[in-house]
Amino acid sequence: MLYYSVKRFGLALLVAVVVSFLSFQLLFLASDPAIALAGEAATEEDIIAIREFYGFDRPVLVQYIDWLGRFIRGDFGYSYYFNLPVSELILGRLGVTFQLGLVAVLLAIVVAVPLGVAAAIRPNTIIDRTALVISVLGQAMPSFWFALVLIVVFSVNLRWLPASGADSWQHFILPTIVIAYFAMPAIMRLTRGGMIEVLSADYIRTAKAKGLRPFKVLFKHALRNAIIPVVSLAAVQFGFMLSGSIVVETIFAIDGAGQLAWESINRNDLATVQALILLFAMIYVMINFLADLLNAWLDPRVRVA
Amino acid sequence: MAAVDHNAPVEAAPSPHRAMLRRALAHGGVTIGAGLLLIIIVMAVIGPFLIAHGPYDQDLTARLVPPIWMEGGSWEHPFGTDQLGRDYLARLLYGARISLMIGFGTVFIAGTIGTVLGVAAGYFGGRVDMVVTFLISVRLSTPLVLVALAVVSIVGGSLQVVVLVLGLLLWDRFAVVMRASTMQLRAIEYVTAARAIGCSTPRILTREIMPNVMNNLIVVTTLEMAHAILLEAVLSFLGLGVKPPTPSWGLMIAEGREVLLFEPWLITIPGLALLTLVLSINLVGDGIRDVTSPEDR
Numbered sequence: 001m002l003y004y005s006v007k008r009f010g011l012a013l014l015v016a017v018v019v020s021f022l023s024f025q026l027l028f029l030a031s032d033p034a035i036a037l038a039g040e041a042a043t044e045e046d047i048i049a050i051r052e053f054y055g056f057d058r059p060v061l062v063q064y065i066d067w068l069g070r071f072i073r074g075d076f077g078y079s080y081y082f083n084l085p086v087s088e089l090i091l092g093r094l095g096v097t098f099q100l101g102l103v104a105v106l107l108a109i110v111v112a113v114p115l116g117v118a119a120a121i122r123p124n125t126i127i128d129r130t131a132l133v134i135s136v137l138g139q140a141m142p143s144f145w146f147a148l149v150l151i152v153v154f155s156v157n158l159r160w161l162p163a164s165g166a167d168s169w170q171h172f173i174l175p176t177i178v179i180a181y182f183a184m185p186a187i188m189r190l191t192r193g194g195m196i197e198v199l200s201a202d203y204i205r206t207a208k209a210k211g212l213r214p215f216k217v218l219f220k221h222a223l224r225n226a227i228i229p230v231v232s233l234a235a236v237q238f239g240f241m242l243s244g245s246i247v248v249e250t251i252f253a254i255d256g257a258g259q260l261a262w263e264s265i266n267r268n269d270l271a272t273v274q275a276l277i278l279l280f281a282m283i284y285v286m287i288n289f290l291a292d293l294l295n296a297w298l299d300p301r302v303r304v305a
Numbered sequence: 306m307a308a309v310d311h312n313a314p315v316e317a318a319p320s321p322h323r324a325m326l327r328r329a330l331a332h333g334g335v336t337i338g339a340g341l342l343l344i345i346i347v348m349a350v351i352g353p354f355l356i357a358h359g360p361y362d363q364d365l366t367a368r369l370v371p372p373i374w375m376e377g378g379s380w381e382h383p384f385g386t387d388q389l390g391r392d393y394l395a396r397l398l399y400g401a402r403i404s405l406m407i408g409f410g411t412v413f414i415a416g417t418i419g420t421v422l423g424v425a426a427g428y429f430g431g432r433v434d435m436v437v438t439f440l441i442s443v444r445l446s447t448p449l450v451l452v453a454l455a456v457v458s459i460v461g462g463s464l465q466v467v468v469l470v471l472g473l474l475l476w477d478r479f480a481v482v483m484r485a486s487t488m489q490l491r492a493i494e495y496v497t498a499a500r501a502i503g504c505s506t507p508r509i510l511t512r513e514i515m516p517n518v519m520n521n522l523i524v525v526t527t528l529e530m531a532h533a534i535l536l537e538a539v540l541s542f543l544g545l546g547v548k549p550p551t552p553s554w555g556l557m558i559a560e561g562r563e564v565l566l567f568e569p570w571l572i573t574i575p576g577l578a579l580l581t582l583v584l585s586i587n588l589v590g591d592g593i594r595d596v597t598s599p600e601d602r
Contacts, residue, residue, distance in 0.1 A: 015442045022447065029459045136591075140584035142535055144542050145558055145576035152569045243448040247539055261451055262543060265458045273455050280448040288446075 004296055004303045012289040016282055020071070023277040024064050027270055042080070071278065077271035081264065086275045090257060096166060097249070097256035101241035103172070104179035109234055112184045116191025117223060120199065131192070135185035143244065147178045147251045164253035175252045182244060183237045190233055194226035201225075228298050235291035239284035329596045338588025345582055349401035358382070358392035360399040360552045365390050369568055384574055387560060393571075396552035397578055403553045404534045404582060407468060411533035412526050414472025419479020420522060424514060426480070427487025428506075437480060444477045450539060457545045464547050467540060471533050482525045486518040520597040527590030531583045538579055554579045 034051035035042070042050075055063065070077070076086035119131040154174060155163035165171050198204065199222055207217045245258030253259070257276065264272035296302045329335045353360070364386065371378045372385040372393070384393035426437035456470050490496055490513070499509050538555030540546030547553045549560075554575040561571030 011439075011442070014439070015446050018439075018443045019446050022443075023452075026452075026455060026459070029456065136584065136587065137580075140531070140580050140587055142538050142542075142555075142558075142576065142579050142583075144539060144555075145572065145579065148558070148562060148565060148572050149576065152565065152572075156566055156569075240449075243450045246450050246454070247543065250543065262454070265454050265545065268458070270459075273451075277448060277451055277455065280451060281446045284446045284448070 001296065001303060005293060008289055008292050012285045016285050017068075019281040019285075020068055020278050021064060023274050023281070024067055026274060026277070028060070046080075071275070076275040079264070079269050079272045081267040081269040082272070086272050089260065089272060090275060090279065093255060093257045093260045095256075096254060097242065097245050097258055100172060100175060100179065100248075100254070100256065101238055101245060104176045105183055105234055105238045105241065107176060107180040108183040108187055108237070109230075111180070112187040113191050113227070113230065116188040117195055117218070117226075119188070119192045120195030120226075121218070123196065128192075131188060135188050138181050138185040141181070143178055143182045144247045144251060146181065147174070147248060150174045150178065151251075164251075166252075166254040166256075171252070171254070175248050175254060178248050179241060179244060183234075183241065186237065187230060187233060190230050191226060194229060195222060198222045198226045228295065231298070232288075232291040232295050235287045235294075236284075239280075239287045242280045242283060325596060329592065332592045332596055334588040335592030335596065338585045338590075338592060341581060341585035342589060345401055345585065346405065348398060349405055352398035352401070353395065356392070356395055356398070358395045360391065360395045361550055362395075363389045363391055369564070369571075371568075372570055372574070375570065385570065387557070387571060388564065391550075393557075393574060396557060397554075397575060399552040400554040400557060400575065400578070401582070403464065403547065403551065404537065404579070406464065407471070407537040408530040408534045408586070410468035411471040411475060412530045414469065415474075415476040415529060415533075416479050416522070416526055418473070419476035419525075420483050422476070423480040423483025423485075424487045424510065424518070427484040428491055428510060428514060430488075430491075434484070437484065441477055441480050444474070447474075449474055450536070453536065453540060454543060454545050457540060462540075462546055462548050464551070467537055467546050471536055475529055475533060475536075478529055479522075479525050482521050483518060486521045487514055490514055490517055520593065524590050524594045524597075527586050527593070531586040531590070534579070534586070535583055 034047050034056055055066075074087055076090065078084075079086050079089055082089050115131045115134070119128040122128060151163045151174065154161045161173055162168075162171050163174075204217060204222055207221050208214075212221075242257070245256060246261050247258070248254075249256045249258035250262045257280075260272065261276050263269075264276070292302075367382070367386050368388055368390040370382050370386040370390075373380060373383045375385075378385065382392050382394070384397060386392055387396070422437045422440065426434040453470050453474060457466055460466050460470075496509060496513050499513050504512075537546055537553065538558070541553040541555030542559045544559065546555060549556060557575040558572045558579075561568070561575070564571060
């Protein structure tokens with residue numbers, strides 16, 4: 001287990017370094033990084049000051065190592081648009097996004113896992129068909145459109161829930177539903193597939209033959225094994241959520257990291273964009289690493305592979 | 306040709322193509338999906354020639370005309386007009402072209418990258434596999450929407466840029482699936498036999514491996530095409546995809562959002578169109594998977 005953990009950690013670290021280099025390179029997609037960093041309202045002096053401050057005349061690799069060093073020390077640069085250090089800016093916004101993502105993934109699991117189990121117990125029945133339709137629709141539905149439809153129905157017509165903002169818990173109901181529905185289909189399909197496979201295994205037949213109650217067989221014996229891949233999928237989904245939060249937070253005007261990303265992209269605030277890309281990537285790598293460990297702990301066979 | 310004859314696929318039971326086709330036609334999802342997809346493609350290709358209005362023709366005297374099924378609608382504009390008085394049906398039909406071009410263009414680029422990487426990793430294994438697996442991890446760790454938005458905003462939005470950006474980002478699933486299926490094939494007798502009788506590596510790859518990973522490739526292609534179409538809509542909706550006045554469905558939804566409170570049909574129509582297109586492609590993809598490897602159902 002220790003060897004496996006160390007190997008995984010090394011790999012995760014290497015991935016993080018490469019992603020950081022790519023996100024650093026983003027700056028050089030723009031013709032002059034100094035102009036790009038300065039933003040729209042910058043004067044000629046600003047641009048020259050930024051060029052000198054960041055040392056864009058130095059070799060790229062030197063600049064990268066310098067940038068990475070500052071990033072590791074927690075200095076993400078300065079946002080000229082928001083007039084704040086980027087680290088402060090992001091830290092203030094990350095909480096809402098995390099909360100939203102976590103609740104949404106939990107909601108998705110709470111709905112999708114039982115639905116998947118029900119579909120697996122009775123394949124090709126009404127329950128299975130309904131679950132299939134729900135998941136197929138969920139995969140095809142553009143999340144931003146789903147959000148707008150929910151706003152029209154629940155905020156405009158029924159006037160039950162607020163359409164935008166983040167002032168009360170009611171504000172979070174619609175965004176949570178949108179994100180959860182986006183995460184649901186994959187979790188449901190994996191649960192269903194895993195359950196069908198496990199239910200046909202010999203040890204389940206043995207458990208049934210011993211005369212165990214069906215409830216116990218289902219949840220204690222079958223689900224436990226079928227759920228293993230779902231755990232890591234849910235973790236990965238949470239990572240995707242950060243990226244998906246851009247759309248949802250923009251529509252519902254929730255001032256989290258997703259909306260910050262959209263604003264900073266629109267304002268050409270590249271220091272913030274870079275930091276967000278790197279941060280989201282780091283979070284994804286970390287979650288994935290933890291999911292790998294969890295998986296190896298749950299299923300010893302993984303450790304050897 | 307030769308590879309198909311002594312076919313012993315890992316996933317499907319040995320069956321001639323005709324039986325496969327018959328099974329596909331009997332599969333509800335494939336039939337519905339392919340039917341819908343065909344209708345959309347035909348409408349996208351010939352539709353614009355059949356209606357009197359162009360997608361860019363503005364008529365400020367006929368703004369926000371409601372569609373035919375609502376009060377005040379007329380056959381002049383069956384799907385109504387938008388805020389600039391442009392015929393919504395014309396824009397919808399051109400929008401289908403945009404979505405299909407995005408879909409096909411993206412999977413062409415992403416599919417080429419992913420297939421080359423995946424097949425190489427699966428066939429050669431060892432170091433090559435390590436490098437490719439690593440590249441896949443790196444790609445999966447980069448936040449997709451965020452990077453796409455950032456690159457499009459820096460480089461500038463247009464159809465070509467969006468296709469290129471999505472193509473360079475969406476190759477991961479191709480690589481994962483092609484790697485896994487090639488790996489399975491590599492251990493099978495006919496590949497060993499081909500190597501034993503001295504076939505060259507390129508020949509083995511093109512004649513023995515490729516025909517047998519084709520089914521999986523088609524499935525991934527459809528699913529990623531749907532993915533690309535949805536992503537373009539997201540980018541355009543956020544104002545960082547194709548530029549106005551191009552009639553992209555995502556852009557139409559963004560424009561309709563301004564009058565969401567009064568004219569919700571402006572977002573309903575392109576939204577349903579998007580849903581239908583993506584749904585039909587997904588149905589075809591899922592169906593082909595069911596038909597070609599029934600045990601995965």
